[in-house]
Amino acid sequence: MPSSPELEILSASPLMHGMGEEELKALLSTTERRLYEAGERIVEEGTPSDCLFILADGAVDVVKGMGDEAVTLSTLDESGDFFGEMALIDILPRSANVFACGQTRILAFPKKVLTTVFAKVPRVQMTLVLNIARNLSLRLREADSRIATLSREANTGSEGS
Amino acid sequence: MVESPDLREAFLSESPLFDGLGKAEIDDLVERAEIHEFTAEQIVVEEGTLGDAIFLLYDGRLSVHTRDEEGRDVELATLDRRGAFFGEISLADSGPRSATVRADSGAVLLKLSLDALNAFFAQFSDAQVVVLRNIARVLAQRLRDSNALVSTISSS
Numbered sequence: 001m002p003s004s005p006e007l008e009i010l011s012a013s014p015l016m017h018g019m020g021e022e023e024l025k026a027l028l029s030t031t032e033r034r035l036y037e038a039g040e041r042i043v044e045e046g047t048p049s050d051c052l053f054i055l056a057d058g059a060v061d062v063v064k065g066m067g068d069e070a071v072t073l074s075t076l077d078e079s080g081d082f083f084g085e086m087a088l089i090d091i092l093p094r095s096a097n098v099f100a101c102g103q104t105r106i107l108a109f110p111k112k113v114l115t116t117v118f119a120k121v122p123r124v125q126m127t128l129v130l131n132i133a134r135n136l137s138l139r140l141r142e143a144d145s146r147i148a149t150l151s152r153e154a155n156t157g158s159e160g161s
Numbered sequence: 162m163v164e165s166p167d168l169r170e171a172f173l174s175e176s177p178l179f180d181g182l183g184k185a186e187i188d189d190l191v192e193r194a195e196i197h198e199f200t201a202e203q204i205v206v207e208e209g210t211l212g213d214a215i216f217l218l219y220d221g222r223l224s225v226h227t228r229d230e231e232g233r234d235v236e237l238a239t240l241d242r243r244g245a246f247f248g249e250i251s252l253a254d255s256g257p258r259s260a261t262v263r264a265d266s267g268a269v270l271l272k273l274s275l276d277a278l279n280a281f282f283a284q285f286s287d288a289q290v291v292v293l294r295n296i297a298r299v300l301a302q303r304l305r306d307s308n309a310l311v312s313t314i315s316s317s
Binding site (some may be wrong): 064065069071073086089090092095122125126129130132133134136137139140141143144145146147148149150151152154 | 227228229230231233235237250252253256259260289290293294296297298300301303304305307308310311312314315316
């Protein structure tokens with residue numbers, strides 16, 4: 001099978017947890033392969049969400065805001081990491097910028113193409129949505145524990161001054 | 162009041178969790194929902210325990226708490242809007258409760274256990290992806306709010 005390394009990337013992605021080989025192949029047949037150079041912007045905050053991305057190779061920074069206001073929310077550097085998945089959930093614009101850290105290979109899945117896969121294999125949509133919800137819940141737990149830590153640091157800081 | 166099936170039906174059909182479901186589906190959920198009453202200071206769910214139900218607030222006021230690394234209480238949110246819900250994470254992720262929810266006043270809640278929801282999904286198979294997408298949407302909104310709060314605290 002020619003695309004087997006990509007199939008391995010997909011099957012290792014937490015987004016694909018529980019997906020069968022036929023389902024992975026159906027998805028892979030729709031992917032657009034993209035190459036980004038260091039510093040190149042992959043996703044622009046505020047623009048329409050129309051595509052899901054899976055990291056094949058390299059790393060990306062997820063950054064909220066620009067310039068002095070910019071806060072790096074996370075860095076994704078594992079093959080199979082994903083972003084832009086909210087395109088499958090709601091119609092809100094992109095909530096952050098995503099930049100390539102070095103030369104980065106991405107598997108892109110445009111929403112329009114995915115919709116045709118969902119129509120043919122409904123279980124693919126169910127599995128993706130479940131995995132997205134799981135991942136959101138994990139990130140929400142992390143964000144809330146970061147808030148608890150930051151609040152404590154802020155309190156300690158004000159006590160010290 | 163909340164005892165009336167018609168009102169419970171209206172209440173559930175207005176919840177963003179069940180957005181997109183039809184009348185037959187809502188009627189079925191109404192049958193499966195349990196009513197629970199809490200008095201002030203009573204704990205509704207406790208951080209660290211197994212999450213096995215979704216709760217929707219019908220009446221009253223609740224607050225959401227966690228503890229920082231030193232065990233001090235941090236209030237994450239207040240819930241006082243009719244229809245506000247929590248515990249939906251348990252549907253997607255069978256981990257422990259991520260926070261404690263406490264009644265600040267007397268409160269009436271509708272409870273949908275995971276068992277009840279799974280039985281519902283077995284009967285209405287198309288409903289599962291609809292509800293999961295609604296949950297993901299809500300989680301995404303909460304994550305956006307939490308990330309905004311992280312940015313605010315970090316830059317202050």
